[in-house]
Amino acid sequence: MMKAFPTGVIFSLFLLMVVPGAGMADEPLDTGQSIIKQQIAAFLSDDAAAAYSFASPAIQGKFVNQDVFFDMVKRAYQPVYRPGNFAFGRSKVSDGEIMQEVVIRGPDGKDWTALYQLTKQPDGSWKINAVRMMQAAPGPEI
Template identity: 65%
Template sequence: MPARLRYCLFALVLVLPQPLAAAEPIDTVQSVIERQIGAFLDDDKAEAYSYASPQIRSKFPNEDVFFDMVRRGYAPVYRPGNFAFGRSKIKGGTIVQEVLISAPDGKDWTALYYLEKQPDGSYKINGVQMLQQAPGPEI
């Protein structure tokens, strides 16, 4: 193999992992959000609660209290019609992920999910801000 081609391949190997690594936390948090919404749709309280951060768990100490809070206060998240991921922003160990939701009643919402990186490397949902507009404001 000519030296120039070998050099180009080596340079390509060094460059490729960087963009993939940058997208990885976003893919991970989107997966967490999808799984929690799926758990709400399946009425799986334990699964939905498992994605809550320790701070959220301290405010809602069991899955029944947590599930009831989401059902009453976050109906578009609890029973979304359709949803799609919008913008995301990384701020230190926190990722803000915009989720555009079309609720069953036809209203459009923007949910801003705040996910925090945990000591074990996982991401947990540390809060959701609901805005009755889509898309939401700058994040």
């Protein structure tokens, strides 16, 4: 006996087979989030070389070497350097750019929003080109 598939499942399978790129819309976003996770893991393990490798050439060009970059992150981006925990928020993918919100609990227990900008490189890879930190507004008292 043949099992019937819901119409939505059949339509989704049809789109994946017929529409070029269908099902791949989240690929840059998934890649961007993976890069952010890997860079945070590098910060947590004090791996300056790995953390620096995720920075765009424009960012790398602003620092003499990976150690100077790493020291800057330690001083200016404590919530990214030593997050208590983090979660991905809103995101936007446009031609050659990913904007990704990351909600981070800093080592001091305060909540922050880090807005990451990743840019697509000529070789097709994605690199972190900027991070803007904003302290989250305090929530209501419970």
